Amino acid sequence: MKKPLLTVKDIVQITGITGRTLHYYDRIHLFKPTHLTEKGYRLYDRSSLEKLQTILFLKELDFSLKEIADILKLTKQEQKQILKKQRQTLLSKKQRLETIMAALEEYVSGNDISNLQIFSSSLPLKEQYANEARFVYGETEAYKVFNETLEKLSPDEKEERFSSMEEIFKQIASRIHQDPSSDEVQRLIEEWKKNLMQLMPCDAELLACIANTYKFDARFKNYFNQYSNEDLADFLYSAIMHNING
Template sequence: MAMRVKEVADLVGISVRTLHHYDEIGLLTPDETTESGYRLYSDNNLQMLQQILFFKELGFPLKKIKDIIKSPSFDQQEALELHRKMLLEKRHRLNKMIATVDKTIQHSKGEIQMTSKEKFEGFDFSHNPYEQEARQRWGDDAVDNANTKLGNMSKAEQEAMSEEMSAIYTKLAALRHESPASEESQAAINDWYDFLNKMGHYSLDAFKGLGQLYVDDKRFTKNIDGFGEGLAEFLRDAMAIYADKKRK
C-alpha cells in the first residue's frame, strides 16, 4: 500500500523536509506522484530508504550512498549482511566505552579505583575488521568518509589522542557551571573543535549540530554526563555560541 510523505516521515522518524531533499537530489524518488502532486512511496521505496539510513548510520555521505545504491552491481542482500557485521562491531565498541563510563562514575564517587589503562578502555581507534571488505565492495572514498583519520596512527599515538580527549572533557566538565559564553569556556570549546577536526572535517554547522545531538540523543547525554551532570547541555550551548561567533 502506497504511503504519503508525511506518513513515511512519521513511520521512520525523519522530517518531511529530509524526504523531499532525498527526492530532489535523486537519492530516493517515490514510485508515484498523484495529479495533485502528492508523493506516494511504495514498499520498494521503503526498503531502499531503510538501506539509505543504514549507510548513514555508518557515516557514509549522501553523495556516496547515491553512487552505491544506483550502481547496476548493487546487491541489497549483500549490503545488509555487511551492514550487520559493521553495526555489531560498532555496538561492541560502544558497550566497552559505556562500561568505562560506568566505572569512571564509580571512581569519581570513590566507590572503586581505576588504573590508568582502565580509564581508556573502549577508546579503540583501530580499523573496523570489516573495513577492507567494505573498501573492496564500495570503494576507498566511501570508507574513508566513514572512518576517522586515527586509523593509521600507532598504538602510542592512539593512546595520546585518547588522553587528549579525556583531558578536554575533564576541563569542560569543570567549567560546566560557568557561562558557556565565557572566555574560558569558549577557549575549551575551541580545543574540542580542533580535536574533532584532527579526526575528520567538521564545518561550523556540523559542529553546532553535533552539540545539539548531545542533548537530543539520550545515549550521548548519558555518556557525556558521566563526566559531570549537565555537561551535555553545556556543550550544546557552548558549541552553538562558538559556531555562531566564528561565522560572523
Template sequence: MAMKVKELADLVGISVRTLHYYDEIGLLSPEEITDAGYRLYSNDNLEMLQQILFFRELGMPLKEIKQMVNSSSFDKQDALKQHQKMLLEKRSQLDKLIKTVEKSIKHMKGEIQMTNKEKFEGFDFSQNPYEEEARKLWGDKAVDESKAKVAGMSKDAEKVVSEIYLKLAAIRDASPKAEEAQEAIKEWYDCLNNNFGTYSLDAFKGLGQMYVDDQRFTKNIDQYGEGLAKFMCDAMGHFADANKN
C-alpha cells in the first residue's frame, strides 16, 4: 500500500523536509505523484530509504550514497550484509569506549590506576564524519587526495598522529602561545601536510576555528580531554598568525 510523505516521515522518524530534499537531489523519488501533488511511496521506496539511512548512520555523505545506490552493480542484500558487518564493528568500538569510561570512573575514585594509553582505548579517528563539510569547503579533489594519503598512511604515521593528540591533551591547560604548545601544534601542522593534504596557514587556522564553531568537532576532540578543541583552535590560530610574518 502506497504511503504519503507525512505518513512515511512519521513512520521512520525523519522530517518531511528531508524526504523532499532526497527527492530534489534524485536520491529517493516517490513511486508516484498524484494529480493533486501528493507524493506516494511504495514498498520498494521504503526498502531504499532503509538503505540510505543505514549508509547515513555509518557517516557516508549523500553524494556518495546516491552514486552507490544508483549504480548498476548495487545489490540490496549485499549492502545489508555490509551494513551488518560495519555496525558490528561500530558496536565493538562503542563497547571499548564504554569500558574505558567505566575504568576512568574507577580511576577518578582511586579504585584503580590507568596508564595514559588506557585512557584513550576505543577512540577511532580513521573515519571522518565531517567529510561532506570538508568537500564543501575545500573541494572534491583536495579531499580525495587527502583520503588517498590516509589510505596509504603507514603504521608509523598513525602512531605519530596518536602521539600528537596525546601530547596536546596533556598540555591543554597551559597557554596556547607557550613554546611547548607551539612546538606541539607545529607537529600537528606538519603531520596534516605530510599525511592528509596541503594546508596553507590560513586553511590551518580555519580548520582550528571549525573545531570550536562546529559542536560535532568540539565533542569529538574533547573526548581526548575537556577544552582540547578550544586549546587547539587558539594554538593553531597563533601559529598561523606568527608564521605569516
C-alpha cells in the first residue's frame, strides 16, 4: 500500500513549525516538498519528515540556516564530528549563561557591579582586551592602532596571538613564588611586551597604565587569578613596574 503524503497542515501539527517557515525553507531550497499538486499544494512523504526534524534539531543547536544546508550535504560521520565541536561550544555558552544568572542574583541582592562574577575568568583574554581597550587606552593613537591591527587579523591569527599571551601568563603564574624582578620572570615580561607591541605601540606610560588595570580592575584581576591560588594580578603589576623602572 502506498504511503500517504503529508500536507503542510500535517507537517505543522507534527513538528510545531509554522506554515510560513515551511514555505520559507522551500524558497531557500533548504527543505522542499516531495510533490506539488496541480493546484500548487505542497506534499511531503514520510522520509522527508526525518530531514525536516534534523533541520529543526540543528537549528536548536544554534546553527545558522546556511550552516545547516552545508551540514546536510555531509556524511553522517562528518556530521557527528561537527556536532561534537558544537557540543563544546554549547557547554561554554551554558557555563556563561549560568555565570550571568548568578551575577544577576548578586546584583539584585545589592552587590557592586564591578565585583560581579560576570567579569571573572568566564571571559577569555581576547574578550577582556576588546571590552577594556577603550577604558585602558582612551582615544589615543595606540588605541586606534590596536583596533586597526585586530581588524586586519584573521580569526585564526587572533586566536593564536591571544593564546600566546595566555600561555605567557600561565608561565608567569608558575613562577609566582619567585621575586618579580628575577631573570626568569622578567624574561617572560619581555615576551609579554613583545606580544603586546605586535598589537599596538607601547611606551612606559602606557605599560604602567596596563599594569595598574591588571592590579586594580576587578575584571582583569579575576581573570588573571584563575591561573594561580595567589594574587597573580598583583604579581604581574610588580613584575611589569620593575621592567619599566628597572
